[in-house]
Structures are given as C-alpha cells and as structure tokens.
Amino acid sequence: MGGFSLELNEDQVDLRDWVHGFAKDVIRPAASEWDEREETPWPVIQEAAKIGLYGFESLATWFADPIGLSLPIATEELFWGDAGIALALMGTGLAAAGIFASGEPEQLAEWVPECFGTEDEPKLAAFCASEPQAGSDVAGYRTRAVYDEASDEWVLNGQKAWATNGGIANVHVVTAVVDPALGARGQAGFVVPPGTPGLSSPGKIKKHGMRASHTADVFLDDVRVPGRCLLGGRERLEARLARAREGQRAGGQAAMATFETTRPTVGAMAVGVARAAYEYALEYAKDREAFGRKIIENQSIAFDLANMRMEIDAARLLVWRAAWMGRNNVPFTAGEGSMSKLKAGEVSVWVTERAIQVLGGAGYTREHPVERMHRDAKIFTIFEGTSEIQRLVISRAISGMTIR
Ligand SMILES: Cc1cc2nc3c(=O)[nH]c(=O)nc-3n(C[C@H](O)[C@H](O)[C@H](O)COP(=O)(O)OP(=O)(O)OC[C@H]3O[C@@H](n4cnc5c(N)ncnc54)[C@H](O)[C@@H]3O)c2cc1C
Structure with missing residues (x-):
C-alpha cells in the first residue's frame, strides 16, 4: 500500500510552473481587454496552441496523470490568469469530456482531435445539453433524435441554450431524446461534425461575467448526422434503452x-x-x-x-x-x-x-x-x-x- 502524500511530483510541479508562466505573461495582460471587447480571444488561443498548451495532446497528458491532479493544477493556474480567457481555452474540454464519457475508442480518435484543431489552426468545440426550458432539469430536454434507417443517419431537431462556444465550434456535442417515454434515460449524445447543414446560432449572448467566453443558443433544424455520430454506438444504446424499458437501472444519463x-x-x-x-x-x-x-x-x-x-x-x-x-x-x-x-x-x-x-x-x-x-x-x-x-x-x- 502506498502512503499518503499531498506533495506534488516533479511532473506536476513542472506543469504548474509552465501553465502559471503562460497565465502570468500572456493571459493576465490580455484579461481586461477581452472582458471589455466581449469577444473570443483568438490570439491567446492561437498562442496557447502553438506552445502545446491548448490541444488534444495536452489534455490527454493531463488526464493521464495516474494521481489525477494534473488537470486541476493546470486548470487552477489558467483561471488564476483570467477566468474569461481560460474558459475560452477550456470550454472545448467539456465537449471532449462528453465524447470521453460516452464514446467508443474509435469515436474518441476521430472526434476529439477535431474538437481542438491543430497547432497552426486551433478550433473550438461546444457541449450542448441545456435547453431554454430545461437546465437543471435534465429530464426535461426536448431536442429529438430520430433514426433514419434508410440512410443510416440521425435527424436532430430542437434548441439548445447557453452553450459555451455554441455556433462558433468546429464540433458540437449534442444531447437529444431518443425515446421520450423514458425521460432522462431515453437520451443519447451525438457529435455534429463541422459544417453540418441545419445547425445555426443567433450569436453571442451578453453576460454578467466570463465575457471573453462565447455563450450562445444553438438551433438544430433537421440536422442529419451519420450513424457513427451516435456516441457509444447503436448496439449499446439499444441495450441501454431495453434495460430502461424493463425498469432496470440503466447506465447514467x-x-x-x-x-x-x-x-x-x-x-x-x-x-x-x-x-x-x-x-x-x-x-x-x-x-x-x-x-x-x-x-x-x-x-x-x-x-x-x-x-x-x-x-x-x-x-x-x-x-x-x-x-x-x-x-x-x-x-x-x-x-x-x-x-x-x-x-x-x-x-x-x-x-x-x-x-x-x-x-x-x-x-x-x-x-x-x-x-x-x-x-x-x-x-x-x-x-x-x-x-x-x-x-x-x-x-x-x-x-x-x-x-x-
Ligand atoms: C456562461 C454560461 C455557460 C454555460 N455553458 C453551458 C454549456 O457549455 N453547455 C450546456 O449544456 N449548458 C451551459 N450552460 C447552462 C447551465 O448549465 C444552466 O444555466 C444551469 O444548469 C442551470 O439551469 P437553468 O439556467 O435552466 O436554471 P433552472 O434549472 O431554471 O434553475 C433556476 C433556479 O432554480 C433552482 N432549482 C431548480 N431545480 C431545483 C430543485 N430541484 N431544487 C432546488 N432548487 C432548484 C436552481 O438551482 C436555480 O437557482 C451555461 C450557462 C451559462 C450562464
């Protein structure tokens, strides 16, 4: 049995100091400007991508820390720099986490890199769960996903509210109702790939704080996504829905x-x-x-x-x-x-x-x-x-x- 220690290891200390340096030298000096402009701080995102701080690989490395502290340590430093800019940098991570939470390995491999883009051309991703009538009440989502057998496509219709990076994201991860009779247990997550027709956004909502981070409603109007965009795949979904119909405890919402x-x-x-x-x-x-x-x-x-x-x-x-x-x-x-x-x-x-x-x-x-x-x-x-x-x-x- 290992002993108890709160002493950070060398990797964690190096990570903390590196992210702190970026927060102090790049994020802080830009904080007031982007708060006032109420715009996504693309130059900061690009700089973070260039040094490998924003991207799929850095997030994967932080996740991989067997002690689990790398992610909170790096996150604390970024938000110490400035919360609005840091949320612009970390919002993509929520969508990536949505793919991690329900996706198959090949879905992670395909979509998580698309969330972040590349070093030279960083992109953003959005996690779209909340709806105008249902934020806390996750059983109240109305966005529907209907499977079209003939084309092996899912058709999404509905409105999502307050999505971080909504409408400006490369990848949108959308929660939708597959079987309305099952409430929260009848839902599934879908990836909406870049440029999919039918997804639109009326633009950024003005906010009290976090003003450098883009928050927007997202409309889904007959959005057709390939069958492989259902996170976890059809077989797992059908099995989960069958368990829910039989009244058994199904895997989480x-x-x-x-x-x-x-x-x-x-x-x-x-x-x-x-x-x-x-x-x-x-x-x-x-x-x-x-x-x-x-x-x-x-x-x-x-x-x-x-x-x-x-x-x-x-x-x-x-x-x-x-x-x-x-x-x-x-x-x-x-x-x-x-x-x-x-x-x-x-x-x-x-x-x-x-x-x-x-x-x-x-x-x-x-x-x-x-x-x-x-x-x-x-x-x-x-x-x-x-x-x-x-x-x-x-x-x-x-x-x-x-x-x-
Ligand atoms: C800046 C910003 C970014 C966001 N980013 C995202 C995002 O990226 N993706 C996304 O999906 N959503 C996002 N959201 C939405 C956010 O998650 C919801 O606003 C939040 O979950 C609360 O939901 P609501 O606003 O509908 O409040 P409501 O659910 O309407 O709640 C209103 C009040 O009632 C209380 N309440 C509700 N039910 C109960 C209960 N059973 N018991 C006690 N009190 C209760 C709540 O605590 C709250 O005080 C974002 C919101 C903001 C403002």
Whole structure:
C-alpha cells in the first residue's frame, strides 16, 4: 500500500510552473481587454496552441496523470490568469469530456482531435445539453433524435441554450431524446461534425461575467448526422434503452455522465479565480494606508484575508480529493464530485466579494481586476449544476432517500 502524500511530483510541479508562466505573461495582460471587447480571444488561443498548451495532446497528458491532479493544477493556474480567457481555452474540454464519457475508442480518435484543431489552426468545440426550458432539469430536454434507417443517419431537431462556444465550434456535442417515454434515460449524445447543414446560432449572448467566453443558443433544424455520430454506438444504446424499458437501472444519463467527470475541474476553475482575488487583496491591504496605518493591521481586514486563504485551501483539498477519486475509479459515495464544485464555487463568489470590500472604492472600479473576478466567479454557482443541484446530489447520496 502506498502512503499518503499531498506533495506534488516533479511532473506536476513542472506543469504548474509552465501553465502559471503562460497565465502570468500572456493571459493576465490580455484579461481586461477581452472582458471589455466581449469577444473570443483568438490570439491567446492561437498562442496557447502553438506552445502545446491548448490541444488534444495536452489534455490527454493531463488526464493521464495516474494521481489525477494534473488537470486541476493546470486548470487552477489558467483561471488564476483570467477566468474569461481560460474558459475560452477550456470550454472545448467539456465537449471532449462528453465524447470521453460516452464514446467508443474509435469515436474518441476521430472526434476529439477535431474538437481542438491543430497547432497552426486551433478550433473550438461546444457541449450542448441545456435547453431554454430545461437546465437543471435534465429530464426535461426536448431536442429529438430520430433514426433514419434508410440512410443510416440521425435527424436532430430542437434548441439548445447557453452553450459555451455554441455556433462558433468546429464540433458540437449534442444531447437529444431518443425515446421520450423514458425521460432522462431515453437520451443519447451525438457529435455534429463541422459544417453540418441545419445547425445555426443567433450569436453571442451578453453576460454578467466570463465575457471573453462565447455563450450562445444553438438551433438544430433537421440536422442529419451519420450513424457513427451516435456516441457509444447503436448496439449499446439499444441495450441501454431495453434495460430502461424493463425498469432496470440503466447506465447514467448522457449529460450527467459528462458533468460527473468534469465537476472537480470546474471546482479547480473556481479555486483559481478565488486565489487570484485573494492574492490581489492581500497585497493591496499591505500597501494601502488609512488612519495612519496599513489597512491589514486592522483585525477585521486581516481576519478576512485569513478566512479567504483558509476557504481557498479547503476548497482545493476537496477538488483534489474528487479528482484523485475520479481518476482512480474510487466511487463517489457521498457526492464528493459535487462537494468539490459546490464548495469551490461558493468560496469563489465569497472571496471575490470580500476582495472588493478589502479594496473599498477601488475594488468596485475597473481600475482593479477584483470586480471582474467577482463577475466571473458568479457562474460557478450556476453552470455544470447549480449549488442547489449539487446539494441535491450530495443529500441523495448520503441519505439514499428521494429528496426534491
Ligand atoms: C456562461 C454560461 C455557460 C454555460 N455553458 C453551458 C454549456 O457549455 N453547455 C450546456 O449544456 N449548458 C451551459 N450552460 C447552462 C447551465 O448549465 C444552466 O444555466 C444551469 O444548469 C442551470 O439551469 P437553468 O439556467 O435552466 O436554471 P433552472 O434549472 O431554471 O434553475 C433556476 C433556479 O432554480 C433552482 N432549482 C431548480 N431545480 C431545483 C430543485 N430541484 N431544487 C432546488 N432548487 C432548484 C436552481 O438551482 C436555480 O437557482 C451555461 C450557462 C451559462 C450562464
């Protein structure tokens, strides 16, 4: 039996320092500009692709870490740089995770590289699960997928909401209903290949934060995709649907399977933003003077900073635990994935708000980055399952009861 250690190995330290360097030198200086422009930061994505930081191979290497910490470590550093730009870089990973969660090996080999494009020509991917009438309520999706035997094609019709990279992606991964009678268990995931007719988007939605990341609705109007675009293949789907019809426990719902694997990573995003705001506030408090002394010399400010640091460290430990469990196939028995995302998301909102308070009026202005960090942080209690939904997952897991 191996012993317990939280000491990062050499590979993890090298990765952290490398990503930190990119976050500090490339992402940070561009943060304010892309937040104001509310556009996808293509030059940053291209630079990340050139050095191998954005791409299929880097993600695969981070995933391959047997301890499971490489992905959260790299993610925290990117989001420490800037959350909006980092989400533009990491949004593709959610779609890739959707393919990983349900796809066959040959589907991974075909589609994951298409998600990222190449070093010289990077591309984006979108994971389209949420719909205007159903975000948390994944059983309420209405987008339909109907199989056309004659052409061996699936025909998709419906509307997806708030998809990161929706409409500007090379590959869209879409969750759709195959058998409406089975609710959430009658759904499947599909890859919509580049340039498929019938997929359109009305354009970017204006947002409170994460403004460098593209969020948009996606319309699917008689979108025909080849049979091989059904993630997991027909045989597995038919077997799963048959089990569901017989009332047996079928394998998980397609979108939920993706979210389970990505929650600790989303937690790491939130930790990165919180740490950035805390570090900024700490330096400010050591420098700013009021009433003839540094503001940090007041306990109320110093204790806030102490609590901020403690909460960030606690959140990171939950993220690392869930990431380690996920990578090592240790089952989540108490909603540990949800705990990590819930805690980190709420810490991020709280810490960024306190950071504004520590800076006072300066914190409320766009002269300092903490107001942007606060706007960015709020999404972490909403997407990939709201805080309420995480509490549902945890309370159901610990009680075994039906809690609504
Ligand atoms: C910037 C951004 C990016 C996004 N990216 C993506 C993406 O890439 N792909 C994608 O598929 N989706 C994406 N989403 C959508 C996101 O996942 C949903 O907004 C989220 O899941 C919440 O769904 P909803 O907005 O429909 O809220 P609702 O489900 O309508 O919830 C509204 C409120 O009711 C609460 N609530 C609902 N049900 C319960 C319950 N049973 N118990 C207690 N409280 C409850 C919720 O917690 C919330 O507070 C994104 C959203 C945003 C804003």
